[in-house]
Amino acid sequence: MSGFLDWYLDSHPAVATALGSLAHDHTLGDFSATGFTAREQAAAQWLTRLDAAATDGVDPADVVDRDLLVAVLRGERAMAGWPEWRRDPVVYLRPVFTTLFNAFLHRLRPEPELVASAEARLAEVPGVLAECRRNLDPDLAAPLLVRRALDQARTARGFLTRTLPAEVADERLRARLAAAAEPAAEAFDELVGFLTDFATRARGDWRMGERLYSTLLTERELLGYDAAELHRRGVAAYEELDQRMRELAARLPRTSDREPTDWHRAMADLQDDHPPTLEAMRAEYAATAERARAFLVEHGLVTLAEGEQCRVVPAPVFQRPMLAVPAYLAPPPLAPASRVGHFFVPYPPDGHTEEQVRARLRGNSRSQLVTIAVHEAYPGHHWHLSWLAGNPRTVRKVFRTPYFSEGWALYAEQLLAEHGFFTDLGQQLGHLEARIFRAARIVVDTALHCGDMTVEQAEAHMSGKASLPPETAAAEVSRYCAWPTQAPAYLTGALEINQIRADYLAANAGSRAPGGDRGGNAVLRSFHDTIAGSGALPLGLARRVALGS
Template sequence: MEEFLDWYLSENPIRAALLGADGYDRTLGDFSEAAYLARERAERDWLERLSAETPATPDDEIDRDLVVSHLRGALAEARWPEWRRDPAPYLGAIFGSMFTPFQQRLKPEAELVEAACARLGEVPGVLAACRKNLDPDLAAALLVRRGLDQARTARNFLTVTLPAEVADPGLRARLAEAAAPAADAFDELVGFLDGFEAHGTWRMGEELYSTLLREREMLGYGAAELHEKGLGAWDELDARMREVAARLGSGDWRAAMESLMDDHPPTPEAMREEYEAETKRARDFVAERGLVTFPEGEECLVQPSPEFQRPILAVASYLTPPPLTPSRTGVFFVPFTPAGFTEEQVRQRLRTNSRAQMPSISVHEAYPGHHWHLSWMAGNDRRARKIFRTPYFVEGWALYVEKLMQEQGYFDTPQTELAHLDCRIWRAARIVVDTALHCGDMSIEEAETFMTTKASLSPGTAAGEVSRYCAWPTQAPSYLTGGLEIERIRDDYDGDLRTFHDTIAGSGGLPLGLARKAVTG
């Protein structure tokens, strides 16, 4: 196992560095076709070797099964290779590796600049590999457009935003000088993607989708059953929301939500300030109720989303503390709009972050959601659990605690209760839409209409969300699917609530079958 983990980190140096492993912060890695194919062959060998092992302890068995589920998922996805279809693996690697170290500041500024300059020197080669590897017959136009929109932010990010993070004038100038050739390479990529004719599809198809649910997520069912679960959850939540809307004097919960969404912060910065205050309130509530044990030194910052993220992500997000370091500082990113958005587009973004919705979103992203879970989980001493996790647990946990906080009385008005249920029905709608999109049962236009009529998303946010589902199949259903599974594990747990939370969240971000084993044996 240790040999495999060392191999994995060496083959994925950006991920290794973002996890906090030493010695990986001066390279972007090898993005050539030969390297991708060699990694796939090695993964097959590792799967065979690890599957043949007999773990010595129950924890060793969970670690082994966690890694095996990852390898099975990676090999299944290799049949539909992202690196041939989508610019995202190349662009995400570059942006993440440049932005995150300055955000986390775990090393002296001079070392951060030295590492960034080394990586900037590799950017032209990575983007050349992107141009060479993209296959017109496999790449999808929608994915290429997403990459194009993101690539267009690169020059300003690399030459202006990134150097502005450096206080020392000499180091700042050095970083700006190193960024210039990388920015030129991005300009070349923008021209390439703008003229690229893509004839492939973003639809994953039911067979691969179901394989990932069974092999990687260990759920025991496929896309069709998951779709039905989403429809059933939506119906149940719809009935509950009509009851709450009636207490607000409305016979239509959508109309009630539309009214609530008109009460929002006036500007993006005001939105950030109000989220910061709500995050503190949520932490105080969790501490007073004794719902979890807080890790020593944890801190959750609330900041604007990075500019390179804004064209492709319309909702709040979270940056975890690097689990292979002692840091317990995470960042709750508030969804600012891209440069060039109209006044009306900004208003619509603010409406989907209304004051009634802020308590649920803050609970999800910060306390006791992502920030508490991932800062607490980082204390687990098993390296495999720090490196591999699934959104079906991580996002499932964040949705589980939204309901937990509702049970504890945190959403203490009909307005915040309705908004809490709206956040939940949005996740049910995600299950329906994601499965239907990738199984060929729904068009993009139908999906956007579903998200605006079956949840309370504005048209602009719905368009951004559906684009994300097209680009990231199986992720969108993870929220409610995982939340419901964690509730079932809690029902079978014999112990107090705080111990349950500390135990299951501290076990990692495991596939749900392994999480049950870690808690109940």
């Protein structure tokens, strides 16, 4: 594995910067067709070397690292036949937004150095967007994905010329950054015109197909089943959760003429109780996250990372057209001193109407925001990723799969439900609704990409089966089309982690974990600290680490 990480970080400087590498914060990278092809070829060569590496007598932790890289590279090999850089403009937009935004969010350098690195990147933006126009293939690019990227590109001028300079305190440096941003903003203006026309010429398909989808599940995620089996599991999980929610809805007091077991209408009624404003929504999320943190300490369910902090803030403007749900940005794990994460509350896009604000507030009602705060903050993403940042194995911090990280966050919701954190029937129903939403995602994502469901059918399914408002359902389905295999990660991962936990507790029955037994949960805490601290591994590797097998 010697030299692999150096090659990878040098070849993907935007990724390296997001991870906190200051050695890579001056460039966006090579987005030419030659650059993409060269990286694909080099990745194939690394896979051949790592596949052939002997493991006899090697430290088991090193073998896990090697197997993690092999899984990542097999995924890249599979995706080489589905070149996103020819299909989706977001490949070119995302690094521009994230590298500039993250730099000022995390502030790992003094302000003059931050501005200098931002100027260097801004100077590269016209060239990156020119490569975007050259590389996109109308026979491969899907109009849906082009329009999705177009919505984000339209936010660029405001982000680059107003939002970004406003992050700089020094007036002279602010003026410098604003001047450097203008040519980049003009390049985005040109790209908006190009994509507007290109969307009318694009005729590609966003559907990945069952064969590639199954390959990613088995070779990259190391699951023991294919897309068809994953779909069946999603259907079964939905049916089981639907029955539990019907039973719980029957216990709720009725404030309308709904049928007793109609949990969809019960959730709609509960959504009438929501924060009155967007800022009040953010404040309630922050307070709930702090309450969840205190609950973890009281019950001894996990060990908190030293110096960790979760900041609860509005979603960045450039993300709002593409995300209608809360999100989390981890501490940069390659920056040793940083344990500060950011929980982004889903404000609507600029130019929103009062009705859109109302819909967003209803979708973050008091019955729902408790489980969401647990998912995003404690002991979900923030706890996991701030704890993982202390892992000495760099490869585990660089490569993570959503089948563990999102699975962990959904498992975290279940964990706190088991210990009584959701204190009333409305919160309990909200917790189950978040879970059945993830079951619906499995059904829809697999059906979409295997050709069994249209976009319109998927939106209707998410509205009818998961009770999403039409605007949110449309944003969700657009995300599934653009990011195949990710949406099923949540419930799939949670169920797998739950089974690993059962096996761990059975193997450690009667033992006492180090560090005392606060709340009687020492062995459970040891499991959490071990499996989550080991990374966000493909689930087969996570099982091996947790059980020592």
